[in-house]
Amino acid sequence: MKHRKPEMIRGARANVPVAASAMAYGSVLGVLAAQKGLSWLDMMYMNSAVFAGAAQFVMVDMWSNHMPIFEMTLAVLVINLRYLLIGASLDPLFSGRSLLHKMGMMHLVADENWAVTMSEQRNGSATTWFLFGGGVFLYLAWSSGTLIGLLGGGFITRPEEYALDFAFTAVFTALAVGLWRGKGDVLPWFVAGAAALLAHKFLPGKWYIVAGGLAGAISAMVGPCESDEVEKVEEVEDAAGY
């Protein structure tokens, strides 16, 4: 394990852009939490135990003097269902690692450090410690953001004004570009995008991520093989007179 520390630092560095926007958004959650009467200890407990941005927003929204425990748990389950797929997609990265190692690393997997790690893995240089280092860094940024918002009374109350809400979209778009594998991805990405748009229109919450991810993966399963596709492309090119 002599590469543990440099790998963690490399992971943390790669997460700087996403951590900056997570911190800004964390401060918004902190402001909302202050209005709901959460103490800084409540906030830190939630940050440390749950560590999932979207779910925490919903939890704070549902927060009251008499906690709707069942509804809250169900809402968190639905919103975080995508982590089942995110976890599954990390299998190649964790191959050969012990159960204990997996158990220790997975808690700090969020959308952000997952996406950064997946894009790094396309270059063949991602490790589990890279993922974990990003997670630790993200946790620190997210937690300090929420505490600044909670205690400081929100200096970024309207992040939309500064396009901060688009920061996540932009950074995830950049990372998605890194995951593009070529022609074979046309079908799964097209199906994923279409399914995500439909689900976003007709289903509440974060279902669109699960729907799009599953639809894209299934289309890759039932769709033509890579070799078939190459032949098809050649046929088209022949027909076009190349």
Added chain:
Amino acid sequence: MLPAIEPQVLIAVGLAAAVTYSLRLGGLLLASRFPRSGRFRRAMDALPGALLFSLVVPSIVAEGVWGLMAAALTAIVVLRTRNTLAAMLCGMLVIFAVRKMGL
């Protein structure tokens, strides 16, 4: 002075945490039991890209034509420079400018 955490908060957040961690670890542990080749493997290989693409498409489309422009610029910048931060800032700048001008 340390504020106390109410028992109901302890339970509610604790359950949310248990559910979230189970999903994270459960996905990883289930996947290691899946076949290593064939059609299922192809689905698993396509999953990361499909998942990340699904994450961004609705929010890009929600911004309309300028959202598509911002996303295209982001993609071009990251392809040219391999710099995620620069790409993110370019995309944000488009949306910031568009909103400021009320387009």
